[in-house]
Amino acid sequence: MFAPRTIPWPLVALFTAGYLAPYLLPTTVGRLDSGLPLTATQAGAVGSALLLSSASAGFLLASKVDRIGARRLARVGLALAVAGYGWAALSGSVVAVVTGAVIGGFGSGTATTVAATGIAAQRDPHRTTTLGLLGVSALAGAVYLTVPHLGPGHGQPLAAIALTALAVWPLTNRLPLHTPTPRTRRTRTPLPHLRAGLLLAATLPCWSLAQNALWGVSGRIGLTQAHLTETTVGAVFAVALGAGLLGVIGAGTLGPRLGHALPVGGGTALIAACIALSASATDLTTFATGEIAWNTLYPIVLSYVIGLAASLDPRGRWAVLVGSASSLGTAAGPLTGSLLAAQAGFPAMGLVLAAGLLVITAPMTAVALGVGRRPLPVVEIQVETQAYDKATAA
DSSP: OOOGGGOOHHHHHHHHHHHHHHHTHHHHHHHHHHHSSOOHHHHHHHHHHHHHHHHHHHHHHTTTHHHHOHHHHHHHHHHHHHHHHHHHHHOOOHHHHHHHHHHHHHHHHHHHHHHHHHHHTSSOHHHHHHHHHHHHHHHHHHHHHHGGGGOSSSHHHHHHHHHHHHHHGGGGGGSOSSOOOOGGGSSOOOOSSHHHHHHHHHHHHHHHHHHHHHHHHHHHIIIIISOOOHHHHHHHHHHHHHHHHHHHHHHHHHGGGGTTHIIIIIHHHHHHHHHHHHHTOOSHHHHHHHHHHHHHHHHHHHHHHHHHHHHTOTTSHHHHHHHHHHHHHHHHHHHHHHHHHHHHOHHHHHHHHHHHHHHHHHHHHHHHHHHHTSOOOHHHHHHHHHHHHHHHHO
């Protein structure tokens, strides 16, 4: 399906390392309140702090990747992830765990920023994004199958994120030390498609909040409302992420042939239904159906959303800014889900989140339709790609 010689593997690996923390959110949050003296809401707040730190890295570094250099910035991010998550995994102090999670989150966000900037400069950003989602889904599925057999405690999922960042480090040698840009690019250029970019950046926090509000409490839904064991819940998550792999492969095969409007708009509406179903689960069948359907759709829609943002600016600025705005919603997700569940129960939480998704479906689809009517700046994408390829080869 993909030509190996044209795949930017360092960017795919960085994407995987950066996105692994959000993908492991249910087990990370669930084990915080079982392994440390924290309530479920406090554990959700720790998850939100981790993801907020990740989002802040994107906002701070979106326009600095070229100046600092992709290789240097990626290494800084991976080093922070190894140190932060490793410290949190090994510590039994709440303060140390929270501090380590925040430091690690900033490292994850830095790695994601470098990856998003490089992916936007590719000839086919959607293909590279798809490969990154395949990698993180497969790795997260393996962790969900393994962690329940490693005993209790909060350290295992955090250690998995730290070890992933460490494993990705050698691949940074293939990133450019300094990203060369044509002389005309050395001056500041305004963001293109400002209205569409701002609208997408305004809706993505709500979109991500709904996804991660459910994802952050999915483990608790399975354990407390559906009365399943941790091993069974982990198996459901692994199967769900495996189904997500198949969905992403399908999206990668179709590529841009579907356009952006149908996958983004129609997919978001279907996700709303899945969230409502999963949140109302009281047995294995309903829980597994909701989680598997949601995890199948989520990475498909996410890949098209990232591709949509990348198409707005071949320099990658909208991709990073929209991704960071999305991370704000991701950060608020665990705490929002915990608070809604505590106040109204899981089924009511699901209905509220589903309604919010349906509200933002229209503006997201409008942006996708507008981009579909505009020719993409193919020449600029090729210039950036050639510069990146030359620097990588060097």
